[in-house]
Amino acid sequence: MNKVTEILNIKYPIIQAPMAWITSAELVAAVSNAGGMGVLGPNAGQTTVTTDPIETGERMRTQIRKTRTLTDKPFAVNYMIPGIENEGANELSSIYSDAILKVIIEEKVPNIVAVGDMNETVIKHLKALGLTVIYRALDPTIESAEQAEAAGADIIVATGFDEGGGMPSQSIGTFSIVPIIADSVSIPVVAAGGIVDDRGFKAALVLGAEGAYIGTAFMVAEECVTADICKQDIINTESTDLLLYKALPSYWRATPHKLGLDLYEKSEQGVSVLEIAKLMKGTQGPKIAQLDGDLDNGINSVNSAISLIKEIRTCKAIIEDMVGGEEF
Template sequence: MTLRTPLCDVLGIEYPIVQAPIGSATCPALAAAVANAGGLGTLAVTWRDGADARSAIRETRELTDAPIGVNVVLDERAKSVATETHIDACLAEDIDVVSFSFGEAAPHVDRVHDAGAVVIETVGSAAEAREAAEAGVDVVVAQGWEAGGHIQSEVATMALVPRVADAVSVPVIAAGGIADGRGIAAALALGADGVWLGTRFLATREANVHDTYRERVAEIDETDTQYTDLFDKGWPGMAHRVVRNGTIERWEDADRPASGRRPGETDVVAEGEGGEQIERYDEALATPDVTGDIEAMALFTGQSAGLTDMTRPAGDIVAELATEASTRIEKLAERLDT
C-alpha cells in the first residue's frame, strides 16, 4: 500500500512525515535530506536574524526542489528578532510552508496565504485547534507532552490527537513520542493525517548537533528524560523535556530550589564557537561548535529516544518510516480479517 493522506496534498509531499523544527539542530542538509526522501523538511528560524534565515532557505533550495517549511516561535520571551522580520525573510524566499508555535498564528495567516504558502499552527488542546482552524490555518499540529524540546501541552499524544481530530476539519499532524512505523500507524488510527518527528531526526548524520548529544539520544531509554522548566535561561517559564543529567540530579539533591538559588546557578559549563558563555540552566542547544561539559547542558529529547538506538542518514529514516508504517497497517488489516 502507499502511505498517503490528505496532508500530502496540502503540503505537496509524498509521505505524511514532517521533520520537526528542532531549534538550532535544524540545518539545510537535514531539511533537504528529508524533503528529497518525500517528507517535509523544516528549518527553525526563530534564533536566526533575517539575513541568516534567508541564507538558510537559499542553501536548502540549492539541495532540493521539493517543498520545505520554516518554523517561527511567537512567544516574545524566546526571541530577540521580531516575528515580522522572520516572516518577511521567509516570504521573500518563497517558502512553501510556515509553521507557528507557542502563540496564535491568526494575525499572520492572511499574509502568509497571500504569498502562496501553507500555514501550520502547533496546539496543545482541542480548544486551541478550533481557534486556529477558525482563523484559517491550513494544518494543525497536536503536540503531546511526550515530545522533546519545548512543549505546549500537558496532555499525552494518545489522548490529545483524537480530541483535536474531532475538533477540526483541517488535516491534523500528531507530535510527541513517535519514532517508528508503529507510531505512525497508531497516529493515523487516532485520526491524524501525518506525523511530526523531532527526536528521531536528532540522531541523524545531518542534524546540526554535537556528537555527544547525538550519542546520548541514541543510547538512553524512554525513562531517561524529564519534563521540567529547569533550563529557563533564555526562555523563562516554558516547560521542556530533556535528558536527565547531572545538572538535574544536583538540583534535585538540593531540594529543587527556585531560580536564583539553584546550585551552580552562574557556572559556565560550555562555550559556543564565538566564545559566548553557556551557563548551567541555559536553554542553549549543543551544536557541533560548542565546547565544554556537553552533558551538563539542556539536551532536549523526547520519550521516543527509547526507540532511537542508532544514527542513520535522514533520507533512509524517512523511507524506513514509510515502509514500516505501511507494513504495520497491512498486518493490522490482516489480523482484523481473521
C-alpha cells in the same frame, strides 16, 4: 495520497519538526529529498548567537538559498508567533519573527510552520500573504484548533507531553491529545510527541492524525549537525533515566548530566521557572549540549521515547522505516 501529502505536495506525510540550532539546510534537504518535508528552525545552520534581527533574517536567507541548492522539493521555515517577551523566551519577540517573515516572503518560501499561542490575526495575515500554514500551539486545545481552522490554517499539529524540546504546560500525552484535536477540526492534524518508529507512526494515523511531526528521531540522523557525543547519548540513555523539570515556557526533559541534574534538583526544591530558565541559559542550554557537544554544561533535551532509538541512520532510512512501505 492523503490530505497532508496533497496540501504539501510531498510523498510521505512526515514533517521534520524545527529544532533550535540543529535543523540546518542539510537536514531539511535530506528530509525533503526522502519524501517528507524539512523545516528550517531558529538558528538553522548557525554556531554563534546574534541578537540583531536583521542578521537573524539574513542568516535564514542564506539557509533558505542553501536548502534550494540541495533540494527542489518543498520545505518550510519556522515562524514563532510573537508572544511572551521575557529573558527565557526571547525568540518569541516580534522583532525576530518579523525579520524571519520578511525573508520568507522575499525568498518565496511557500510553507510556514507557525508556532505559539493562537492569534487569529497572525494566521489570517500569513494566509493573506499566500502561505500554506501549519499551525502548532505549544499547548494544544480544542478552542485554539477551531480558531486556527476558522482563520484559514491548512494543517494543525497536535503536540503531546511526550515531545522533546520546550514541552506543553498541560500533561496530556500524545495518545490523548491527537484524537481530541483530530475530532475538533476538519482540516488535517499531524501528531507530534514521542513518535520515533513505524509503530508510533501507525498509531498516530489510527488516532485520527494524517501524518507525523518528528523532532527527536531526526536528531540522530546522519545528516543532522547534532554533536556525535549527543547522538550517542540519545542511543545510550533509557527513557526511564530522563529528568523532567520546570523552566520557561513550562517543562523540559533532559538526559541525566551535570546541568540537567542541577536544574532537576532546583526544580524539585521549588526554585522559580524564571531562575531555572536563566541557569539553563535559555536556548543556549540545548545548543551547548546538542551542537557543541558539552553534555555537562548544556541540556540534551529529547522526547520520552528515546529507548527506541538505537542507531544513527540517514533521513531516508528513518522515513522509509517509519512509513513501513505504505503508499500515500
